[in-house]
Amino acid sequence: MAITMVDVARRAGTSTAVVSYVFNDGPRPVAAHTRQRVLAAADELGYRPNRMAAALRSGSSGLIGLVLPDTVNPYFATLGRHLETALDTAGKLTVLANAGYDAQRQAAVLDRLLASQVDGLIIVSADGAADPAIAAEQAGTPLVAVHHRPEGSTAPLVAADNDTAVTSAVAHLHDQHGHERVDFLAGLADDGPVSARLAAWRKSATGEVLRCAYSREAAAELTSQLASESRLPRALLAATDVQAFGVLAAAGGLGIHVPDDLALISCDGSAEAAFTVPSLAAAQQPFDEIARRAVNQLLGQPLPDAPARARLVPRRSCGCPQPPLITGTG
Amino acid sequence: MAITMVDVARRAGTSTAVVSYVFNDGPRPVAAHTRQRVLAAADELGYRPNRMAAALRSGSSGLIGLVLPDTVNPYFATLGRHLETALDTAGKLTVLANAGYDAQRQAAVLDRLLASQVDGLIIVSADGAADPAIAAEQAGTPLVAVHHRPEGSTAPLVAADNDTAVTSAVAHLHDQHGHERVDFLAGLADDGPVSARLAAWRKSATGEVLRCAYSREAAAELTSQLASESRLPRALLAATDVQAFGVLAAAGGLGIHVPDDLALISCDGSAEAAFTVPSLAAAQQPFDEIARRAVNQLLGQPLPDAPARARLVPRRSCGCPQPPLITGTG
DNA sequence: CTGAAAGCGCTTACAG
DNA sequence: CTGAAAGCGCTTACAG
Numbered sequence: 142m143a144i145t146m147v148d149v150a151r152r153a154g155t156s157t158a159v160v161s162y163v164f165n166d167g168p169r170p171v172a173a174h175t176r177q178r179v180l181a182a183a184d185e186l187g188y189r190p191n192r193m194a195a196a197l198r199s200g201s202s203g204l205i206g207l208v209l210p211d212t213v214n215p216y217f218a219t220l221g222r223h224l225e226t227a228l229d230t231a232g233k234l235t236v237l238a239n240a241g242y243d244a245q246r247q248a249a250v251l252d253r254l255l256a257s258q259v260d261g262l263i264i265v266s267a268d269g270a271a272d273p274a275i276a277a278e279q280a281g282t283p284l285v286a287v288h289h290r291p292e293g294s295t296a297p298l299v300a301a302d303n304d305t306a307v308t309s310a311v312a313h314l315h316d317q318h319g320h321e322r323v324d325f326l327a328g329l330a331d332d333g334p335v336s337a338r339l340a341a342w343r344k345s346a347t348g349e350v351l352r353c354a355y356s357r358e359a360a361a362e363l364t365s366q367l368a369s370e371s372r373l374p375r376a377l378l379a380a381t382d383v384q385a386f387g388v389l390a391a392a393g394g395l396g397i398h399v400p401d402d403l404a405l406i407s408c409d410g411s412a413e414a415a416f417t418v419p420s421l422a423a424a425q426q427p428f429d430e431i432a433r434r435a436v437n438q439l440l441g442q443p444l445p446d447a448p449a450r451a452r453l454v455p456r457r458s459c460g461c462p463q464p465p466l467i468t469g470t471g
Numbered sequence: 472m473a474i475t476m477v478d479v480a481r482r483a484g485t486s487t488a489v490v491s492y493v494f495n496d497g498p499r500p501v502a503a504h505t506r507q508r509v510l511a512a513a514d515e516l517g518y519r520p521n522r523m524a525a526a527l528r529s530g531s532s533g534l535i536g537l538v539l540p541d542t543v544n545p546y547f548a549t550l551g552r553h554l555e556t557a558l559d560t561a562g563k564l565t566v567l568a569n570a571g572y573d574a575q576r577q578a579a580v581l582d583r584l585l586a587s588q589v590d591g592l593i594i595v596s597a598d599g600a601a602d603p604a605i606a607a608e609q610a611g612t613p614l615v616a617v618h619h620r621p622e623g624s625t626a627p628l629v630a631a632d633n634d635t636a637v638t639s640a641v642a643h644l645h646d647q648h649g650h651e652r653v654d655f656l657a658g659l660a661d662d663g664p665v666s667a668r669l670a671a672w673r674k675s676a677t678g679e680v681l682r683c684a685y686s687r688e689a690a691a692e693l694t695s696q697l698a699s700e701s702r703l704p705r706a707l708l709a710a711t712d713v714q715a716f717g718v719l720a721a722a723g724g725l726g727i728h729v730p731d732d733l734a735l736i737s738c739d740g741s742a743e744a745a746f747t748v749p750s751l752a753a754a755q756q757p758f759d760e761i762a763r764r765a766v767n768q769l770l771g772q773p774l775p776d777a778p779a780r781a782r783l784v785p786r787r788s789c790g791c792p793q794p795p796l797i798t799g800t801g
Numbered sequence: 802c803t804g805a806a807a808g809c810g811c812t813t814a815c816a817g
Numbered sequence: 818c819t820g821a822a823a824g825c826g827c828t829t830a831c832a833g
Binding site: 143187189190191192193194196197202203204207211212213215218219221222225226229234235236237238239250252253254255256257258279280281357358361362365386387389390391392393394412413415416417418419420457463466 | 719
């Protein structure tokens with residue numbers, strides 16, 4: 142029913158091979174006038190090549206699977222957005238699936254993605270999930286892990302810059318604002334990226350480890366509780382933006398003054414950090430570079446020499462003056 | 472190179488037709504013991520059906536294209552997340568593309584999606600873009616617009632509940648907090664959903680129309696400017712969450728007290744509204760229901776009787792007491 | 802520079 | 818209940 146190559150070939154008075162050569166710019170040359178005829182015929186007929194038929198024959202679908210825990214989380218949303226842009230630039234379409242931090246869902250989703258013949262897989266893996274590299278390898282599909290890979294996974298990992306993020310934040314709180322002690326707000330368990338952040342913090346700071354789930358709710362609740370026990374830190378490094386947002390929300394509601402009572406920096410740095418009240422200082426991850434590296438790695442293209450570094454963006458929450466709001470944060 | 476049906480059929484001592492019947496549960500019945508043999512063979516071989524080969528033959532790829540302006544925007548992120556979930560439930564995979572509010576990009580992306588044989592298209596169209604329904608119809612692919620369709624488009628639209636959102640917010644500010652006058656923060660131009668919100672506001676409130684782009688930056692800048700001219704509204708209804716976030720950020724920086732100096736409600740209601748400082752009252756859109764309706768509409772399934780309504784969630788910014796932070800907002 | 806034909810991995814009438 | 822075979826729309830050796 143749809144217009145196919147055969148229709149175009151017939152109308153152009155040529156073969157389907159030539160039509161293919163024209164639409165793919167190769168692999169054989171086509172005479173200029175033949176090309177014109179083909180293009181004209183295709184245009185008149187409203188021909189649209191069927192990428193999936195091509196995929197069946199050529200082995201490349203142009204589809205990349207992107208598995209994220211939850212795209213509503215601003216960190217993953219930002220990462221996902223940059224990844225999608227990088228894939229688009231590479232001529233790939235992004236098949237997005239939310240795995241919801243759930244090992245089973247993640248496995249199911251990987252299966253469906255593989256069945257759909259994706260050319261590659263980019264995944265921020267849930268913790269405790271089966272190694273996604275295994276399913277991918279069995280299917281012969283390249284895979285790269287971003288931000289996090291499960292314990293023991295052999296997947297190539299494009300990590301966030303956890304070290305610089307933590308080190309620069311601790312140094313800033315110490316050097317600029319005189320905090321001798323900087324506590325660290327980690328997750329309930331030590332998964333990959335946060336344990337890297339925690340390790341970096343242990344090396345560079347003195348203080349206590351606080352723990353709560355990676356959500357605004359959990360961090361708000363923890364903050365309220367600490368406040369009620371008068372055990373609030375004077376300076377706190379939050380492992381993630383959502384936790385920092387929760388701390389700020391609770392502080393705002395309780396009349397805790399940030400930064401005077403509690404100085405705060407996050408290790409993610411999504412764009413929203415610039416617009417909290419007070420604005421949230423953050424070691425901003427190089428999302429753009431992470432995305433580009435992941436895509437290059439996946440497609441077997443050369444990586445830029447050195448990974449980009451996280452960049453500390455001081456704002457009101459650490460004790461610095463409020464920067465102008467119109468600067469944005471990309 | 473990959474394991475195919477032929478391999479499975481051979482090992483099970485049967486035909487590829489039967490293997491297909493087994494994996495698709497039809498359309499012909501298969502004897503129980505034959506099914507066992509096929510399943511065993513497939514398992515031993517590590518067979519994974521090729522969905523795209525099936526698509527070529529059957530005409531259904533299992534892929535749905537989702538075109539959004541920008542998934543970093545919390546409103547579209549939330550919408551996208553619910554849409555992806557609804558599609559997943561329907562057994563469809565989501566091919567996500569950010570069109571970046573750009574007509575050209577949107578057209579290009581639609582083209583690539585159509586070439587990839589998506590079974591359907593869900594789009595929050597950029598304004599001023601070519602009617603996406605035209606390309607879709609030409610390709611014989613069903614399309615539904617969500618939240619917004621360009622002027623003159625014939626695409627079926629699943630809209631947000633703009634009326635209730637505005638009406639309930641205005642009524643709340645008036646009845647509960649005594650505001651006779653409620654200004655409205657619209658976009659720079661009157662596009663679909665916001666013009667619907669604006670129209671509802673005109674019918675239910677008295678006040679001034681303020682305008683700025685749909686971004687935190689723009690709203691923060693506008694707020695600063697109004698403050699410097701002492702022209703700040705006493706009560707404001709923001710068309711979108713991002714604008715409301717910008718207003719709150721500017722107010723926080725300038726020491727403008729929300730809600731005492733300026734009461735604020737937004738018409739979107741993404742989850743982050745619960746965690747701003749002060750928390751943002753919002754007419755919360757029924758994201759879940761919008762997503763379900765869009766997917767049902769797309770797949771030709773019956774729609775629930777009546778669309779769900781937006782629900783006003785009072786919080787600190789309108790003048791109500793701060794609700795507990797641990798309730799969440801789904 | 803161009804064409805005839807095989808084949809990618811499935812599904813689906815059709816015949817038995 | 819099962820099998821042989823055509824065909825979905827492409828790409829790609831191969832031959833000319």
